[in-house]
Amino acid sequence: MSNLVSCQEKMSNSIYDKGFVIKDSLFYYNGNKITINESIDHFVKVIGKPDRIITDSEKVHFDKSWKWKNRYEAFENYEHKIIVSAAKQNNDYVDKQFNTIGDAVKELGQFDEYQNEKDELEIRQFYVWDNLGISIWVEKTRVVQVNITLLPPAIFRGFLFEDEDPEFKASFPKKLYSGEFTYNEKTVNLKSLKNLEWENFIKELDITDSKFDPPGDSKGWSREIRASDDLYAIFNRYKTTNETSPKIDVISSINIFSYGKKNN
Template sequence: MEEDTILYYNGKQFLLTNSIQELIGIINVPYRKEEMIENTSISKRWYWKKGALAYWYSEDDGGIRFFKSKEDYENVDISATEYSSEKEMIRAQGMYDSLYVKEYPEKVLSTFYIWDELGFNISTRGTSDTIARICIFPLPMRAIRSPFSKNKPNSQPKAIAAEKKDYEDYTRSLPKGAFKGKITYNGNTCDFSQLKATDWDKMVKQLGLEGAYYDDPGDSKQWSRRNRSYEVHITFNRMTNEGSIDYRSPDEVGSIDFVEKIIISK
């Protein structure tokens, strides 16, 4: 099956290789910009003259892995002795002879350009000007997502804080509104302003995404729809809030069986 992979916005052609500034000019609607930042991090390694070594493997929970020798460290069949702190490790193994510390500065992982009223965002990697991904949200995901919960069994405070940051970062990247425009794919057009939150099957039919050709790889073949072009990847991610912990319940926001997001990437 031959697929049309030429992209248009309001009749104007663009490429995923275009700069974000070119596409901003084509869209010509106000947007906001959010940067996803990786905080400063530190890598630590401890060494003993007797050959032992240890490394800090998780900044989130302070975990340290200790090996009696370099050979043990390189042997995947040998498990490390784990300590929750440097103080605990020194009590058990004695004072180390040398310490290596490297600090990694704060860096921008990705930049999001968000059109709240139009219901989509465009991301670039780091501070690059090249488009990495376009995400279209036919539902108001900010209102549908479950609030962040701190009630996570067996999680350390730092791990919970890191998860909370990820949750807040992703929320910032989401448009405040939903996409209510039209999408045309391979000559088939779907008007999302005319669809309800339970119209997944209707959307699939209108865009001609039925059949095994558009099945998602893996075990859940019928769950999402995707094209097979190597030039432009398009994925229609399905979602439901029935029994979900990620989304608000049907009692709160009504039943949902629809598109979570449409992802367009190179």
């Protein structure tokens, strides 16, 4: 694949020629420079043709609301019921539910204002490389996030809700990533089961310091590399807490994304 990218995008040092690499604020795969938010076409040139492309779209959402000048406001909830809020003099609110806006009008009188805001249909795609254990989340042909799977999909799906959409469930690769991951000259070979153990992994990659703590109170459950606003990496932990279950404490996945502005 090296003939498909310019020499300027190819790293010459052999330590970076295998697997994923974060060096300073740059991101590479097999020595080829890649950038979050760029076109998926470049990733395909570097990684190769995906095994599957999963398309997932959210339903169009209508935000309906009504107002009565004499203090009433109403909106339609996710069950398509009409919720009317009546303001009291002490600024408290009392909600009342109606089956239809017609039922509300019969009791409250004709409304004075009506709004119907339509959200855009959000379409996202997942480019999946089953044999590599990699999937890429894409919106409008641009890469949003690179996902590296290190935990068997059957266990991963246990994290999901029963009603999670089937397209999202299908976005997990069928096999696990077993290549290398390098951060500032510290390399972990993820083909080794020992290196998948959480404590071994963060020690080998040298990300035990508090500067790699995630925000909030979940410091024990992940590590973060904040290379730049355009390059973040989150290392997710999977640990069994039930004493009756087999003891497992491993890295489950790596997510690489950007907090910078999206390209349009």
